[in-house]
Amino acid sequence: MQRRITRTLLMGTLAAATAVALVGCGSGFSSGSSGGSSSSPSGLTSSADPLTVLIGSSGDAETKAVSDAVSAWSQSSGTKASVIPANNLDQQLAQGFSAKKPADVFYLSTNALAGYASNGSLLAYGDQLTNKSDFYPSLVKSFTYDGQLYCAPKDFSTLQLVINNTLWQQAGLTSADYPKTWDQLEAVAKKLTTGGHVGLSMNGQYERMGAFMVEAGGNLMNADSTKATANSQANIDALSYVKKLLTDGSLKFAADLGEGDGGQALGSGKAAMTVEGNWVTGELANDFPNVKYTVVPMPSGAKGQGTLQFSNCWGIAADSPNQKAALSLVEKLTSASDQLAFSKAFGVLPSIQSAADQWKQQNPTLVPFLDGANYAQGVPAAKGAAQVVADLDGKLAQLKSQDPKTLLDQAQKNFAALTK
């Protein structure tokens, strides 16, 4: 009897250990050795240690482009550097920070910024960037926490309206019919909806519908992510508009069409239009090389043009023994020549204004995406905002049967809790 209880307890312990092992394994014992680093006048550490660059790569093309750029820098600077494509960026970053042995330079999303900035994992090097004034102001805002620019925007993406040319022409529409307003969008979506396909499709989440909120003059939080503005009338209007399209049947979410995202819904011919970011170009070229499409700006709402932008930045670790070299690497990676190379390799938009003209010449059909930088807004970046957005996304997927105001009131409550 005694033995069986012992065994039960041991089994339970084992069970719990399995569950907590994931939590426990990031918490290594700290070790202070950092290879004889010394602080320079600017407050940055400097040493002969090689750099590691941890990236959350979208695929081989991105990994190769970043590796090439980093090794070119390595050769000119004489500091060794290696690129590690992460399997799970969040997890690998967290493990590095807790062990005080993080990668020196890494991709960092707007979601993760506030958490790592507040616990002292990040070096706020923004003011030391020589090209600081060249970045788009809205991007700088996204990576500013507590009044400090923490990291250099790596690149960005915006949402625009993508149209399947064949289906557009089949419906008897021409380039004069590209929708400029919500009403026009509603009209063409209705016209494009036939038995075989719907007029408009997108992912059923804030990360797409948010564009309509910005067009109506709203967003979930203010630009600094310090105040919750989720249940504003503008947001209610935006969601009511989307709900109306859903009820009409001219809009269906990609998941309801059995597709992973709006790009696939467009490519497979299940939808004639979709709201997607510039990454869709790569997706369509790979999976649906024969589909011809046109990118046009999102239609204007009550407050004019608007869209959402998404961005990552180049984070530098506070525990890095060689921050000086890391900063020089980041300046090189955000230079016009490198960003244009990245853009060519994996379809992102350069984060600096001085590269815009050249980029537009190289990508004349995708100009609306870059123009979006002038009127785009970022997603909420307060600590914990990602969870609230995820919670809202779960409900937005069922928008057809939900009341927009109730959803947004709930989101407002959750966002407000973050800013207390």
Add this chain to the structure above:
Amino acid sequence: MMMTTIADTTTRRGRRGSGIRRGEVLSGWLFTAPMLVLLGLFLVVPVLMALWVSFSDWNGHGSPFSSGVRFVGFTNYQAIVAGGGLAEQDFGTSLRNNAWYVVLVVPIQTALALFLAVLVSRQVLRGRGFFRTAFYFPSVTSSVAITVLWLFLFNTTGAVNKVLSWVGINGPNWFNNPSGIIQDALAGLGVRTGPSALTGHGFLGVSWWDWIGGPSVAMSAFILMAIFTTSGTFMLLFIAALQNLSGEVQEAAMVDGANGWQRFWRITLPQLRPTLFTVLTLGLIGCWQIFDQIYTGTQGGPDKTTLSPAYLSYQSAFNDQEWGQGAAIAFILFVIIIVFTLFQRWLLRDRGVPRRRRLVPTAKEAQR
């Protein structure tokens, strides 16, 4: 296995002292030492560290034992079970999801495993080896592979819905449908909103109406998957147990005129009680720890209806930097599993047969 050895060694400690045995104790400890060190390093120490993290304000930077980390008492636990915010609501939702998963998976997979075991143990069945392999096959396949397969099968235009369409059923969009199946059934009967007594009150940020709403359609697909994959494993345990049963008791029952059904319920099943306990306990622990299917399949969606406490623990820690809350969830899960296991032990304990159901007087009674 090794745990049994440790337990044995411990219980025998009382017997030391006689000179000839002393060497045995020493070598016993010597032999178990490597495992004790390994268990300590990879089990006891991490568990204790996680326990500390769950009571601290550690923020993920540096060691949890560094000087800046403070003891915050039950703050993390309080945020999860009584915070009133999203953390509490998420935890409540994950418990709701997992409870339905356990309630459906554990009994069904046990019953199915036993049924399959009885079938393939029958001497008359031809090609028993083939069926045993076939039933066991899903168990040896990686759960990630099966999850991916499931995602394809249960796609809205996938094979399952295709088959359903042949019989005129318009299949749901499985992995994107967050509506609870009991609520769906009630909606079919015309009950679309619950009584205010249920919708107005709740537990852990989830209304009672949602607690009783049943698993979502998406979770149901995972439930089917769990039954499909683990029944084979437990079938193996039952087969082994069935082969250990002596044929004489069966023959005696046959002589007494018991039919097949009576023999199964009155003779076979009671003898399988230890195996039944093992299967139920393993099933329960496995079900409360569902993680990899969620991680590869849905990440908790749609609308968090496939969120499990184990996945929530991971998500809170690694994605949201709420390390204390993540560890606290893991320990609450630990307590839940212990409580359920003890409850099961109590339920399946060896009881004397009630007097009125005794068919034959027991040995003790015969002596009186």
